Amino acid sequence: MAVLDIVTYPNKILKEISRPVERFDGELHKLLDDMYETMLAKNGVGLAAIQVAVPIRALLIDLGDEEGKQSKDTLIEVINPEFLEWEGTQKDKEGCLSVPDYFDEVERYEKVKVKFFDRFGKEHIMDADGLLSVAFQHETDHLDGHLFVERLDYIKRKKFEKEWKKLLKKRKK
Ligand code: CO
Secondary structure, eight states: OOOOOOOOTTOGGGGSOOBOOOOOSHHHHHHHHHHHHHHHHTTOSEEEGGGGTOOBSEEEEOOOSTTOOOOTTTOEEEEEEEEEEEEEEEEEEEOOTTSTTOOEEEEEEEEEEEEEEOTTSOEEEEEEEHHHHHHHHHHHHHHTTOOGGGGSOHHHHHHHHHHHHHHHHHHHO
16 A cells, blocks of 8 residues: 555646546555555545546545544445435535645535445445535535635635645745
């Protein structure tokens, strides 16, 4: 397994629309394994394939157990996700490995029902609420070329652009 480089904002790769996975083969499994290693190394709870520059509809979510401990038992591998139902709204602070060190509140659906496939091509249907629901929506946005900062209102978006410039400068030093 390997820790991969994460593509960060404003790299145009992140705007690409990812294509559906057609083969649930060893190549996919290796990518998912490397993505998991990468996500843990960067202290993330979600990661989409496009964030490691692979434009396919695959993503990981691992919110950990009650103590926040992440493992293969709490990992959800999500291939070709599709929302079947959604209801309500909630607002939570979000962050993203492609927008490091920036966190802000985003409005999302409170509950979602999502259909997806696992690494072996087996179909699953899951009801998610709370943070899990947010994670499904945030990660699926990546597959359609969207980042959470695009969902901020005008004033917050301006604040983000300003703070991001400062963060980039700091990182270069
Ligand atoms: Co993200």
